[in-house]
Amino acid sequence: MSDATAGVPAVGTNQIYTLHVNGEDRDVSDAWVGESLLYVLRERLGLMGSKGACEQGECGSCSVLIDDELVCGCLVLAASAVGQQIVTIEGIAPVGAPSDVQQAFVDAGAVQCGFCTPGLIMATHALLDRSPEPSEYEIREELSGNVCRCTGYGRIIDAVQRVSVSRRSDAASASEVAS
Amino acid sequence: MSVTVAHTLDDALASLAATPTATVLAGGTDLMVELNGGHRRTDAVVSVNRVRELRSWRHDPAAATLHIGAAVTYAELAAEPLASFAPALAQAARTVGSPQIRNAATIGGNVGTASPAGDGLPVLSALDAVVHLASLAGRRDVAFAEFATGPKRTVLQPGELITGITIPVLSGYQGYAKVGVRNAMVIATASACLAVDVPGRSVRLALGSVGPVILRAPEAEALAVAAADFEAGAIDADAVEAFGAAAGRAARPIDDHRSSAAYRRRAIEVLARRLLVRAFPGTPGGE
Ligand SMILES: Cc1cc2nc3c(=O)[nH]c(=O)nc-3n(C[C@H](O)[C@H](O)[C@H](O)COP(=O)(O)OP(=O)(O)OC[C@H]3O[C@@H](n4cnc5c(N)ncnc54)[C@H](O)[C@@H]3O)c2cc1C
Ligand code: FES
Ligand code: FES
Numbered sequence: 149m150s151d152a153t154a155g156v157p158a159v160g161t162n163q164i165y166t167l168h169v170n171g172e173d174r175d176v177s178d179a180w181v182g183e184s185l186l187y188v189l190r191e192r193l194g195l196m197g198s199k200g201a202c203e204q205g206e207c208g209s210c211s212v213l214i215d216d217e218l219v220c221g222c223l224v225l226a227a228s229a230v231g232q233q234i235v236t237i238e239g240i241a242p243v244g245a246p247s248d249v250q251q252a253f254v255d256a257g258a259v260q261c262g263f264c265t266p267g268l269i270m271a272t273h274a275l276l277d278r279s280p281e282p283s284e285y286e287i288r289e290e291l292s293g294n295v296c297r298c299t300g301y302g303r304i305i306d307a308v309q310r311v312s313v314s315r316r317s318d319a320a321s322a323s324e325v326a327s
Numbered sequence: 328m329s330v331t332v333a334h335t336l337d338d339a340l341a342s343l344a345a346t347p348t349a350t351v352l353a354g355g356t357d358l359m360v361e362l363n364g365g366h367r368r369t370d371a372v373v374s375v376n377r378v379r380e381l382r383s384w385r386h387d388p389a390a391a392t393l394h395i396g397a398a399v400t401y402a403e404l405a406a407e408p409l410a411s412f413a414p415a416l417a418q419a420a421r422t423v424g425s426p427q428i429r430n431a432a433t434i435g436g437n438v439g440t441a442s443p444a445g446d447g448l449p450v451l452s453a454l455d456a457v458v459h460l461a462s463l464a465g466r467r468d469v470a471f472a473e474f475a476t477g478p479k480r481t482v483l484q485p486g487e488l489i490t491g492i493t494i495p496v497l498s499g500y501q502g503y504a505k506v507g508v509r510n511a512m513v514i515a516t517a518s519a520c521l522a523v524d525v526p527g528r529s530v531r532l533a534l535g536s537v538g539p540v541i542l543r544a545p546e547a548e549a550l551a552v553a554a555a556d557f558e559a560g561a562i563d564a565d566a567v568e569a570f571g572a573a574a575g576r577a578a579r580p581i582d583d584h585r586s587s588a589a590y591r592r593r594a595i596e597v598l599a600r601r602l603l604v605r606a607f608p609g610t611p612g613g614e
Binding site: 180181182184203204205206208211217218219220222223224225227228230231271274289290292293294 | 328329330332352354355356359360362363364369372374402424425426427428430431510511512
């Protein structure tokens with residue numbers, strides 16, 4: 149390509165490219181450049197937390213953050229995410245030290261088969277970061293891209309509300325200590 | 328297959344000129360479904376959703392227009408400050424897919440796909456949007472009504488990019504209404520956008536999912552203009568009925584796996600009436 153496009157990362161067939169995942173640079177090699185981010189995460193980088201079911205954006209089980217935006221990993225062309233910050237469920241909390249959202253899902257009984265859970269945890273973190281005290285309506289709306297075949301959603305909404313309440317009381321006691 | 332991530336418009340146009348068969352990728356919510364499913368193949372992809380010029384928007388108060396870059400997402404259109412400039416587009420945006428989809432899906436992608444069910448499109452039609460195109464050879468503007476030539480067919484040439492759209496910022500009610508099988512993540516069975524321009528004394532009605540492209544309903548529009556009291560925001564019940572019927576006549580629906588033609592036409596009648604009453608809630612001569 150000419151000088152006009154110098155500096156543009158052009159990824160050719162089976163060329164190595166680097167993705168920034170959970171704070172680390174990860175080389176993707178021996179991959180076809182038409183692969184989705186979901187496929188690359190699972191099959192090339194061994195990050196099995198993001199799940200794949202529909203591969204057409206309908207179920208949300210592949211939800212990841214790209215530059216802080218919640219998106220479906222299956223609808224992202226992996227090679228086009230070069231240079232962006234990708235966060236997967238593995239980047240939310242280390243194994244054995246669950247995030248408050250993960251713990252609340254366990255406590256509320258919001259996990260049955262668990263297939264939808266990583267996507268819902270990602271979506272719940274994104275929701276509560278933006279809107280710390282969502283109404284039930286808002287929770288339903290914001291989690292509408294995540295399908296769960298087991299729970300009937302009641303316990304999932306309960307889990308989200310628990311986190312909202314506990315973060316608020318944590319914040320209140322922190323400000324008491326500060327005053 | 329190669330993938331190029333463009334950061335400037337020049338990069339994008341140069342890459343497209345170098346490989347005119349390349350496929351433009353924006354949010355990927357239509358294209359990746361086709362690639363994942365093996366329904367579409369391409370030897371080159373040019374990703375444009377990080378191009379600054381395409382990611383930005385501009386309100387021109389003097390001209391009363393809003394320019395929206397092609398890579399502006401539905402999540403951005405649904406939120407302030409854009410929602411106040413283009414209320415019907417914001418309403419349409421809120422009905423698109425799910426939060427994940429709205430975060431990725433762009434208005435340019437909706438225009439590029441040119442599905443008659445695209446939720447942004449009836450709004451662009453009702454507002455007589457202008458679609459801005461560019462290639463290395465130069466720029467051109469196309470009226471929205473001329474952009475799509477059939478379902479998923481457009482006047483876009485190889486090597487050409489949609490850079491954005493321009494819509495007027497109107498003073499008057501505008502709304503979008505959609506019928507589908509459920510509340511979230513649903514393709515429109517039928518949809519309609521109504522936009523009123525009070526100072527310009529016009530009423531525009533555009534219909535989605537009931538024809539090969541988005542349709543306008545000129546007979547209904549003329550009827551509403553004749554019957555409406557623009558200052559009082561009022562219209563009589565007979566005119567509302569007639570408006571719905573005329574909207575139904577403008578629809579050219581088909582039977583398919585999602586719905587029947589008869590149901591779609593009926594839905595259009597109801598949506599059109601409902602939108603007109605929202606636009607003109609008063610009764611003539613009444614309070
Ligand atoms: C689960 C799911 C739910 C959905 N729900 C809805 C819905 O409710 N309503 C709705 O309207 N749509 C819906 N869609 C369809 C899709 O999200 C929209 O059509 C969206 O606007 C496409 O934008 P994009 O940026 O993702 O396009 P992409 O997939 O990136 O591109 C779409 C097409 O347009 C072309 N293109 C994109 N940008 C440009 C450009 N700047 N210049 C030239 N060509 C370009 C591409 O080459 C491609 O052919 C849904 C999709 C999914 C997967
Ligand atoms: S696998 Fe991505 S949304 Fe279902
Ligand atoms: S717990 Fe089984 S799909 Fe949600």
